[in-house]
Amino acid sequence: MSAFAALLRRDLRLTLRNGGDALMVVAFFIVAGALFPFGVGAEPAVLARIAPGLVWVMALLSVLLSLDRLFQSDYEDGSLDQILLSPQPLTLAVAAKIAAHWLVTAVPLMIAAPVLALLLSLDPALLPPLLLGMLLGTPTLAILGAIGAALSLGARRGGVLLSLLVLPLYIPVLVFGAGAVAAAAAGEPFQAPLMALGAFLLAALALGPWAAAASLRQAAQ
């Protein structure tokens, strides 16, 4: 467990020292989301109708954009070899890296989400299902993305490849995340989609670090 804590602490410290990186993702989230009123018109009813889906798509893309660096710098500077050669279980190290990534990207996104929701005229009463969904859904996005990041490590055009690999796998989270908000907007109970997100998270937690660890091992060969 101390290996987990050590790697988590190192990655958090690195993000803090390289300050702007995490905020850049939040800025992208807001700026890209704010493009839509220019595209579809600023009529509040139209915006409110599509806002849940837009916030979710933007959150998903923001997580994805920041993920291609998840293992890249460790891969380039030789740290990955050392992590692979440590007597500690690799799944633990992978879990620590994913947790650090989630803390520095998804948590700021959740804080910024109400702002984007406001810009897109989303009814404030719908914020609880949106944020609860993000709380349950974004860790799954980070785990699936970590598998993709490990698989595309060292590839030509890694970033585009990562999107191609991971985006189809993100569809269930998008469906139920936006679905929870849509259900709440229709006055229906939204517990069921949130529970689906929770179930995905449990499955991803059980299988994801293991798959990402296997991908990392073969990437170092």
Next chain:
Amino acid sequence: MHRFANPNRFLRLARAVFPWAVGATVALLGTGLYYALFASPPDYQQGETVRIMYVHVPSAWMAMFVYAAIAVASASALIWKHPLADIFARAASPIGAAFTLLALVTGSLWGKPMWGAWWVWDARLTSVLILFFLYLGHMALLNAFDDPARGQRAAAILALVGVVNLPVIKFSVDWWNTLHQPASVVRMGGPSIHPDMLTPLLLMAAGFTAYFVVTVIVRIEAEILARRVRAHRLMQGG
């Protein structure tokens, strides 16, 4: 030389099977098409359009079957390091993608008269579309590295991740479809299959499978020979 021992045995077997597979493809697709186009009745609701089903449904089946086969091959490539399993996955992926595309195109052609639009987000068509995306990712990853072996290992893991995710994707697309769409009057594939439709459907499915065997043998053979040429050149180069 033990790496070539298995491919050699495969090549002998493949050359024995190949003529039979070609024969089966021609015979099954021939009779299947006859039944599909002439010997089966038009649907009482869909009319002659229903005949597109005889290409669409087997294509969709093949799309899933080939993906499952790639996943099984990938698992054995990762566990037993079987060189043929990697070659099979590389050979089968574009064929599976082609079946998926065929299912999408025929679905769209069927949709125009039935729904009045070239594309409707029908639950089954949507699942096939996502399967197509998974194939695109698999093929891209296979060829994304300068070292082909690296691409094969990565693609093998991706195929397993994809196959675990497929039921989840199917489940969420079905849920999404009931949430956002009023139930469509005519569902893709019809409410139930009439026995008269079953004969051509099964014949066509068997024909598609035989065709898959033929193309996959050709592609595996080509890949094995290409590897030998590469190995030979490297040896001569010193």
Next chain:
Amino acid sequence: MFRALEFALRPGGALVLAGRNGAGKTSLLRLMAGLLPPADGTLEWNAAPLDPDAHRARLRYVGHADALKAALTVRENLSFWSAFDGGGDVDAALAGFGLSAQAEAPARFLSAGQRRRTALARLLLAPRALWLLDEPGASLDAAGTETLSRAIEAHRAKGGMVVLSAHGTPPLAGYDTLDIDALSMSTS
């Protein structure tokens, strides 16, 4: 990449890998570390097939890359690896490679030689039976090379083993050489 390569290493032994660029010195070291699986053949420890988990706990690998984070100080870099690998004496490692004065400097301000010394200081964090060093002397000055050879001497005196690749004269005395080009062993 290699064929018909067979060698053994005893406690206190040292093996120097020689050969032209691209001969496979790095690959052989990575193979011995367990980062690369052998296409054929086996690696053994005490005449038994190697158990990868136990193997990782008894080796230390220093590759071409220094595995340093530019934004962290020298001490933070070493502290991280010692915490991650399950403990070690950071101060002793810093002192052993003459880095005590630079301990609080961010790694981005280090010279190439200092970076190399920081990477090598990982060797002293905790005792490991086998050191695998890929061109450890690269970018070290005379004093740095001297420190390295003393560290290797002390390691071998305690029964430790070392395998290293070297371009010119290796920084140690009394070793076996494996010439990968000629596939021949010699002792000097």
